[in-house]
Amino acid sequence: MAGFDDLASERSKAQFDVEEMKVIWAGSRHTLEVSDRISRLVANDPVFRKDTRTMLSRKDLFKNTLRKAAHAWKRIIELRLSEEEAAELRFYVDEPAFMDLHWGMFIPTIKGQGTEEQQQKWLPLAYKMKIIGCYAQTELGHGSNVQGLETTATFDPQTDEFIIHSPTLTSSKWWPGGLGKVSTHAVVYGRLIIDSKDYGVNGFIVQLRSLDDHLPLPGITIGDIGMKFGSGAYNTMDNGVLRFDHVRIPRDQMLMRVSQVTREGKLVQSNVPWQLVYGTMVYVRQKIVSDASCALSRAVCIATRYSAVRRQFGLQSNGIETQVIDYKTQQSRLFPLLASAYAFRFVGEWLKWLYMDVNQRLQASDFSTLPEAHACTAGLKSLTTSATADGIEECRKLCGGHGYLCSSGLPELFAVYIPACTYEGDNIVLLLQVARFLIKTVSQLGSGKEPVGTTVYMGRVEQLMQCHCAVQKAEDWLKPSVILEAFEARSMRMSVASAQNLAKFDNQEEGFLELSADLVQAAVAHCQLIVVSKFIEKLQQDIPGKGVKGQLEALCNIYALFILHKHLGDFLSTGCITPKQASLANAQLRSLYSQVRPNAIALVDAFNYTDHYLSSVLGRYDGNVYPKLYEEAWKDPLNDSVVPDGYQEYIQPILKQQLRNARL
Numbered sequence: 001m002a003g004f005d006d007l008a009s010e011r012s013k014a015q016f017d018v019e020e021m022k023v024i025w026a027g028s029r030h031t032l033e034v035s036d037r038i039s040r041l042v043a044n045d046p047v048f049r050k051d052t053r054t055m056l057s058r059k060d061l062f063k064n065t066l067r068k069a070a071h072a073w074k075r076i077i078e079l080r081l082s083e084e085e086a087a088e089l090r091f092y093v094d095e096p097a098f099m100d101l102h103w104g105m106f107i108p109t110i111k112g113q114g115t116e117e118q119q120q121k122w123l124p125l126a127y128k129m130k131i132i133g134c135y136a137q138t139e140l141g142h143g144s145n146v147q148g149l150e151t152t153a154t155f156d157p158q159t160d161e162f163i164i165h166s167p168t169l170t171s172s173k174w175w176p177g178g179l180g181k182v183s184t185h186a187v188v189y190g191r192l193i194i195d196s197k198d199y200g201v202n203g204f205i206v207q208l209r210s211l212d213d214h215l216p217l218p219g220i221t222i223g224d225i226g227m228k229f230g231s232g233a234y235n236t237m238d239n240g241v242l243r244f245d246h247v248r249i250p251r252d253q254m255l256m257r258v259s260q261v262t263r264e265g266k267l268v269q270s271n272v273p274w275q276l277v278y279g280t281m282v283y284v285r286q287k288i289v290s291d292a293s294c295a296l297s298r299a300v301c302i303a304t305r306y307s308a309v310r311r312q313f314g315l316q317s318n319g320i321e322t323q324v325i326d327y328k329t330q331q332s333r334l335f336p337l338l339a340s341a342y343a344f345r346f347v348g349e350w351l352k353w354l355y356m357d358v359n360q361r362l363q364a365s366d367f368s369t370l371p372e373a374h375a376c377t378a379g380l381k382s383l384t385t386s387a388t389a390d391g392i393e394e395c396r397k398l399c400g401g402h403g404y405l406c407s408s409g410l411p412e413l414f415a416v417y418i419p420a421c422t423y424e425g426d427n428i429v430l431l432l433q434v435a436r437f438l439i440k441t442v443s444q445l446g447s448g449k450e451p452v453g454t455t456v457y458m459g460r461v462e463q464l465m466q467c468h469c470a471v472q473k474a475e476d477w478l479k480p481s482v483i484l485e486a487f488e489a490r491s492m493r494m495s496v497a498s499a500q501n502l503a504k505f506d507n508q509e510e511g512f513l514e515l516s517a518d519l520v521q522a523a524v525a526h527c528q529l530i531v532v533s534k535f536i537e538k539l540q541q542d543i544p545g546k547g548v549k550g551q552l553e554a555l556c557n558i559y560a561l562f563i564l565h566k567h568l569g570d571f572l573s574t575g576c577i578t579p580k581q582a583s584l585a586n587a588q589l590r591s592l593y594s595q596v597r598p599n600a601i602a603l604v605d606a607f608n609y610t611d612h613y614l615s616s617v618l619g620r621y622d623g624n625v626y627p628k629l630y631e632e633a634w635k636d637p638l639n640d641s642v643v644p645d646g647y648q649e650y651i652q653p654i655l656k657q658q659l660r661n662a663r664l
């Protein structure tokens, strides 16, 4: 049978130890064991089935999500799962829900922005889920511009309370996940007003619904904002609208780690930077980078397996058509995405470390690495989510017509994923943050302040502005030092050119706006350098397992040379490489594709995804695509009856009309 034989034969061709690659992908043997065990637990639990999700009405879909979330919580308690295991369970349940915001934003916000006493009061309630919280920052009129929020929190010294109010329609909270129908509490961001003076945006813990009957508390108007893109997809989430009509909360419900309001109504600043009010966004952006590798690898796994099963044209001597994965065009679209999935995995791992490091420093009142952490999380969030959203759509096209069927798993994956380009910061707005950071770094060169972290290379500005790429033959592009220098020189030269152009403006802010499209490109170049350099660093570690390191080297080179090829204009116009070297890079890329080809199926097997998680007929582990596609079609509710509902009202009259016309 096609499919079965194809994938079995592909697996037998693998030139590396797949089990060891699974460990590399998971991060450690322990993580692989946990993820493997929990993925199977979820796959074998009938409550977590997801095959009808795209066909349910919004109400049924939402109720089904509530049922799954309640069941997940029950299993977490019954099985006494650790935090790591619970997070894996949530991952494999694979359905956005209010729990994500409760655990992923509400709790981290209290931890990051609450005082010790506030944490002691609220965290036990939140951990036991006696309250359910969300993160209510964005408003109808303001999302990207956090300093433009309109919600007010006015201190009333008479009662020692804040009055939370929505003064305009545009100040209505709009978008927060979990808000619409579930959350009992929210961290609400609003302007702190004391004695008619505006002290800017701060976070406040506000109870929204009664803990007895779930009705909104007095002064609160709350609901869901309506259907979103795609069927199933993010519609499992109750993104909400919220308005306050002079709602009073006790003074101690303002999150007071950054600044405190005293009983007398005095604002006292602590020694932590005010930007910590934005801290939850840094945490979540870091998580989103790791998630990008999951979403992209999932799409790539589906497209790679299907490309080995699907055959078109080119009859071989045995009378069988060619596997579409053997077409060079298919490889040149698919393999860079496979390489990107691995690249994002490793940069995500590094970013997690960076976040832990900055957090430890913050605890010890060392705030020096915060700007770097902000720039890296913002930039990499932007880079990886944009590439992943585009990559999922490319995988759909790589699967031809069948990729457009919901049973391929790709339409829903795309619909669930694409808001990641917008939430936690619009991707362009975030790149502009990186650009500001780069311009600042360039402007400080030569001032005695050495660039640190991911901008260390800028300390070699003179060398990088003048260096010439040493490539003379295609294989030279396999040297990590050659690749790194080309990427560093490109990024350096784009940042310096932007800084020089900016310097021509009398008003820097005006100049920044005028040059923003170029600045974004400079930011992209810097972020791509980070991804490439972290992949190269990963390869410098001890990597056990037969052939594993060789495969990763090939993927690393594919990622770098693919980016070079895609952004050739940058590399050529900045004089980092010559047209001849560009064409050698392209030749090397082709040869790398041939090297990866026999290993492609094994490289996606290394993600260790269950069929339940993939939820794709095209990406099945056994490759049994056609019989299952055929079987799936018959499950569609339209096929419940042979003659469709509406035949007599709408089809029959047309047919009869045609009959009369024909007789005329």
Ligand SMILES: CCCCCCCCCC/C=C\CCCCCCC/C=C/C(=O)SCCNC(=O)CCNC(=O)[C@H](O)C(C)(C)COP(=O)(O)OP(=O)(O)OC[C@H]1O[C@@H](n2cnc3c(N)ncnc32)[C@H](O)[C@@H]1OP(=O)(O)O
Pocket: 069, 072, 073, 076, 086, 087, 090, 099, 100, 101, 103, 104, 105, 135, 137, 138, 143, 144, 145, 146, 147, 177, 275, 276, 278, 279, 281, 282, 284, 287, 370, 371, 374, 422, 423, 424, 425, 426, 429, 433, 436
């Ligand atoms: C069943 C049980 C299961 C149990 C387990 C479950 C586990 C689940 C876990 C799930 C975990 C996580 C998943 C979470 C779910 C994700 C879903 C996502 C939902 C979406 C949520 C949201 O979207 S929330 C809203 C996000 N909003 C934004 O991102 C807004 C973007 N805008 C901004 O950030 C700012 O407005 C902007 C930075 C653009 C501008 O700021 P502004 O103050 O106006 O001006 P600047 O001058 O540019 O900046 C001033 C200085 O501050 C620096 N800076 C800016 N931002 C930061 C920052 N974040 N950190 C540090 N520093 C920052 C900036 O660089 C300037 O510095 P300078 O030195 O003065 O130059």
Ligand SMILES: Cc1cc2nc3c(=O)[nH]c(=O)nc-3n(C[C@H](O)[C@H](O)[C@H](O)COP(=O)(O)OP(=O)(O)OC[C@H]3O[C@@H](n4cnc5c(N)ncnc54)[C@H](O)[C@@H]3O)c2cc1C
Pocket: 101, 135, 136, 137, 138, 141, 142, 143, 144, 145, 174, 175, 176, 177, 234, 239, 419, 422, 423, 424, 425, 426, 427, 428, 429, 432
């Ligand atoms: C699915 C989903 C879930 C969400 N969950 C939450 C949540 O739980 N809690 C919460 O508080 N929020 C949430 N949000 C809101 C989200 O954070 C915002 O939508 C996001 O920050 C973008 O802001 P915006 O919608 O105001 O976009 P806008 O800023 O209005 O963007 C519109 C366009 O303007 C451009 N633009 C904006 N500013 C600039 C600039 N300075 N320079 C150049 N171009 C610019 C953008 O690039 C974009 O093209 C969610 C959003 C979505 C889609």
